[in-house]
Amino acid sequence: MNWDQSNWDQSNWDIGTWDQPSDYFSPQTKSNNRTKMRRQTYYPSRIGDQVNWLDNYAVKLPIHGAAIGVIAGDITASVNDAKYANYVLGTWLSAVRNFSPSTTDAVDDVLAGGGSTPMVLPSFTAPTLPAGVTAALPGTLTRIFALIAKMKLSAGYTEAIGTDLGIVGSAETEKALPKFSADLLQGGGCQCVKLTFYKYNHMGVYIESRRGTGAWEFLAIDTESPYEDERPLLVAGTPEVREYRMRFWDKGTPNGDWTDVVKVTVSP
Template sequence: MAKTKTYYMPKDDAGKAALLDHLAKHLPAHAAALGLTEADINEVKADADAFRYTLSALNTVQSNGKLWTAFKNLQRDGGSGSTAYPNVSNLPAPVPAVPLGIVPRLSNLVARIKAARNYTEAIGQDLNIVGTTQLMDIDDIKPIIEIIVRAGRPIIQWSKGDADALEIWVDRNDERGFGLFTIANSPRITDTTPLPATPIHWKYKAIYRLKDAQIGNWSEVTPVAVGG
C-alpha cells in the first residue's frame, strides 16, 4: 500500500460541471490575492454556464431519444400503447457559446492559481482544487491502453488514475523485441517515429509509475497496423 494524493479533477462530466460551478461561485473572493483578472473570472463563469447547459440539453435529448426508440419498436412490431407520436422536447434557449476546450482551460487556470505567490492550501481547499490523500493498493493495478490512428500515426491513450506517469514500451516488429518508447505524463501521446514503407504491426505495452518506480502489472499487449 502507498499513500498518494488523488488528482483534483473529477473523472466524470457531472463532477467537472460541479467543479466549474463551484469555482464560478467561490473564485471571485480570491481573485485579488491570486492575481486573477475580471476576464479570468468571467471566462470561468461562461464555461460553467455553457458546460452545465450542454449536459442538461444532452440528458433531455437522450431521454427523448429513448421514448422515440420505444415508440418506433411499438409502431413496427405492434403491442399495447398509444399510436400518437412522442413529443419532441423543446430545449431552453442556449447560453452564449464558448471556445472549445473547457477542461484544458480549467486545468491551465488551476495551474496558474497554484503557482500564484499568495496561493495557500486553504485557498485550494476552498476552491476544491486539492486532491484527497488516500491509501492506494499498488500491487495489482494494471493500466488499460487504447490506441487510435490519426494521419497514419498511433496515438496512445490511457487513464492516469493515481499514478504519476505511464512507462510505454513498443515492439516495432524489427526483431529487436520490446524497448522503451517513452515515459508519459499526458494521458494522450502520439508516436512520431518515422513510419515503415510497408504495412506492419507495432505492439505496445505499458506499466504505471509512481515516485519514479514501476508499480503494479504490465498492461495487455496492444497491436496496431502502421505503414504502407
C-alpha cells in the first residue's frame, strides 16, 4: 500500500505522540513472575561494561533527549533508572561480594568453631546511594529499553545520536537504513521507475525524489514493495535524471538517516 503526493494527508495520522502526558514511568501492576527481558544488541554482556554503559546513557540522555522527542519528566526518570541500576551493579554488588566471605566464615564458626562467648553474626550494611539518586521501582532496564525503542521512532533520531547514547548494536547497524534498487520499466508515453525496497521490521519507507536541478521533494510513503514512479517527464520528449533517497517511516513519522542517493535516467 502506498500514499503519493495527491492523497497524503498528515492530519489523518496521530503524529503528536510526544505531546501527550506521559504515563511511561507510572508504576505497573506487579505479576507473580518476572517478565523475561530480551537483551538488546547494544547492551553489553559483562557487568563491568554494563556499569559503563549505564553511566554513559545517564550522561548523554539529557543532552539528546529533547531533540528526539523525550519529555523532561521521562528524561529525569530514565536517568534515575540508569543511575540506580549502575549503583546496584557496581557499588552495591561489589560490597555484597566483599561481604560474602565473612558469611561463610560465620557459618563455619557456628557449626564447627570453638570459643567461650556466643556468636555475633556479621550484618551487611548497604553502601549509601549517590547524591541525587533514589531507589527505583523494579524493572529499570525494561523501562530504559522501552524508552530507547520509542526514541528510535522519533523524526529527530539519527544514527549519530544513537551511537553517542550507546544504543546502536552491531547487528542493528547493518539495517539502520532502508535498502532499495531502481529499475526502468516502459510505461505509457515514457519510461517509469520501479523502486524495490527492504524496510526490515519498520512500517514503511518515506521516499523523496529530485529531478534535474530541482530541489528534493516528497514523492510517496509506501508500506509494501515495490513503488512505481509513473510521473511524466518534466519536458515532454526530453530525457531526465531522477534521483531517489529513502528513510524509514513508522506511525506517521519519517525517521532515521537518509539512504545513499540512487540515480536513474528516464527517457521518452
